[in-house]
Amino acid sequence: MTNILPSPDLIARLAAIVGDRYALTGQAEIAPYLIESRGLYKGNTPLVLKPGSVDEVSQILKLASETGAAIVPQGGNTGHVAGQIPRTGAADIVLSLERLNRIRDIDPIGNVIVADAGCILADIQKVAEAHNRLFPLSLGSQGSCRIGGNLSTNAGGTAVLAYGNMRQLCLGLEVVLPTGEIWDGLRRLKKDNTGYDLRDLFIGAEGTLGVITGAVLKLFPQPLGHQVGFAGLKSVADALPLFDKASSLCGAALTGFELMPRLGVEFTAKHIPGVRDPLDTVHAWYVLIDISTSDSAETAERMMSELLETAISGGLVENAVVAANEAQRKSLWHMRESMSPAQKPEGGSIKHDVSVPVSSIPAFMAEADAAVVAAIPGARICAFGHMGDGNIHYNISQPVSADKDTFISRWPEMNAIVHGIVMKYNGSISAEHGIGQLKRDELAKVRSPIEIDLMQRIKRAFDPAGIMNPDKVLKA
């Protein structure tokens, strides 16, 4: 499957579908669509299309399928694996969903909201809140990421523990297929066993099987009680029984259990304005615990104090604080969310978004730390993340005063070390960011030939012309 280089005539025909105003060809206006946030990838395109309706998306894909032109769907361009960036050296056409940003419907009693794919996540959260409902997906980039991208990457974030990832938050989809046909799967049903699960195939497919244009999303009642605690621990090993205690005590009220190392707390206190270490004692590890309860604020308070008291008296937690008000709750979460940006001023950072079975986290961390430091003495490991989901952002900051470029050049070597240990524990090399371009070749190494072959069969069955986001996830 080789894509054509679009001719001036084809570019004109595609542009005519959306109208000149929404067909960008000037390099300055195209530029923001070509580079991803971390700057690791920069692509080329002769054309960015901004359709204003599902019908225009359909016409674009129909023409692309007929001619063999490659189409790269893009939402808020916040992805970390360059799935949304056109290939370098090709001439993929970017299809931006940003103008499809209408909330189509909200049914608070039925607990659903129907949104265009280009709606910004924070806007969906706000509309839900205005109806006294919660849309729980929550990410650092929520002010600019778009729900179609969240769906296409099966986004996770900080509320997965209680509410699940994007897959669990979606009831139905509308998808334009590569042929331009529209699949109307916009169902609002909690239970529907009528044939193969097409919805979950498009979710997480990173735009390689079709373009998601609309979705039915689940809403939840707004919790009445909310408590955030911050605990200092002597080891990751202690975080595991603490998580077990928290899950047993709180059940689905445990909405966050986030692990952070001392180094991360130091980085945020040093580099992020307004952040300070909430404890007056020093600990090797920290856990942020978030509890939300439906019935009353007292239930959340009681759960938090019971959890922390038994954990302190049992020796699992060395010291802890509980946020006294919403400002303090936000402040604790702000520290957690600053873990990644706080690494930037410390020089180069080699990042991994991995998961292992929750009960293997301590063993995985110990083994990975030893291997990384053996390979790069002085490397500063700042591994943090969604412990309750088994999902660790295993980031490695360069040794103090080392050369940044030399350090970054060892990215593939560090990947091989960390991912090798991840696979030993039957983990995942991409817990929440997806595959895109960044991890495509590695995917082929860590998954069995049978699994890759099944994916290729699906790709060919859905996109025989090979126009949908080619070379992402799988090599065309």
Added chain:
Amino acid sequence: MTNILPSPDLIARLAAIVGDRYALTGQAEIAPYLIESRGLYKGNTPLVLKPGSVDEVSQILKLASETGAAIVPQGGNTGHVAGQIPRTGAADIVLSLERLNRIRDIDPIGNVIVADAGCILADIQKVAEAHNRLFPLSLGSQGSCRIGGNLSTNAGGTAVLAYGNMRQLCLGLEVVLPTGEIWDGLRRLKKDNTGYDLRDLFIGAEGTLGVITGAVLKLFPQPLGHQVGFAGLKSVADALPLFDKASSLCGAALTGFELMPRLGVEFTAKHIPGVRDPLDTVHAWYVLIDISTSDSAETAERMMSELLETAISGGLVENAVVAANEAQRKSLWHMRESMSPAQKPEGGSIKHDVSVPVSSIPAFMAEADAAVVAAIPGARICAFGHMGDGNIHYNISQPVSADKDTFISRWPEMNAIVHGIVMKYNGSISAEHGIGQLKRDELAKVRSPIEIDLMQRIKRAFDPAGIMNPDKVLKA
């Protein structure tokens, strides 16, 4: 795709894989594998194979793919749509998973259990309980249904509201593909965004894409508090705001919200030994409310009394009781679970397993009731089910002293009426039972040609030889 009639030689070769003892050919020993529980379908087979290992399943499928012999996987043979029954007039070979019934592993800290596909659901529940964990899937047939069948039909049951259906309870799968290749997807990860969602494609595929041989299932902490209430209501319309109140107050602690009509309560009190009406007043509708809390029994008690008190004072509930102990809780659930068997002594019953958006339930019920009674005056509608999931078992008992066969002969006509109204509300003609043989032709009518075509493409991509459970879900 036409399947061959297996020759005596092929039968001998297939039998040799499992050994003569586990290759059944005598009509008496084969008989139980040919008929489904309601007696609507009876199939033929020359051979029932009972493999004792995943490797034997693999050898069977490899030989079947090479020769074109059709294979029908079967678990506990409790399905309601004949997906597990060989075709009538063909010579499909039955592959029973019953000997693959080993619990492979349990990790209570990691909250997972790994089970062979042939494990009986109740056995998995028991092993989880012995480790102080809950496996929440709960069905009437749990003493005989097998987890591979639960997975293949994406089973629902009575705890979906809080825990989701089978799809939400499964982390990983092992599947033997039609070629005999084994896909090892037995991951224990809560988050894993590495390519297309193969797991959810096999779940709910009713054995048409491959044979599930093992699974990683999620476990949960055992709740400490458990309360069951039973409330009398004047209308279905009142059940909707009551459900909204219950969801808001209890959040994920609301584990059951089951709707029952007066007629169903009368049927169970009349026909099911030990069941009596729990209320001393008569009501048009009833709701069973189940609340489970993680932190303490008091929280469940407080939630239940707050919910019922505000509902009674607000006029939503006319009268209510709360079970005082485990025996009473079981007794209330026993009434709910007897709704279906209690209809049998009342003569013919035409059944539907449908779902609509939760907020459309009152309108759907009113419209369907009027249409059914207009078509069959005197028809006794006993519609009950998982209101919180939008899932109603819309069953119609024959008019008193009508002829059973004449009534049952109107099954397709009643289907057309009820399913027509379901589709008007964008509902599903099979909320939890699946498609199998019973609803296959109807599926093609209620889903768009595009959707059916996408399913056919998946089927051809995964099973080009057409040997896996042919003519189920889709027409070969």
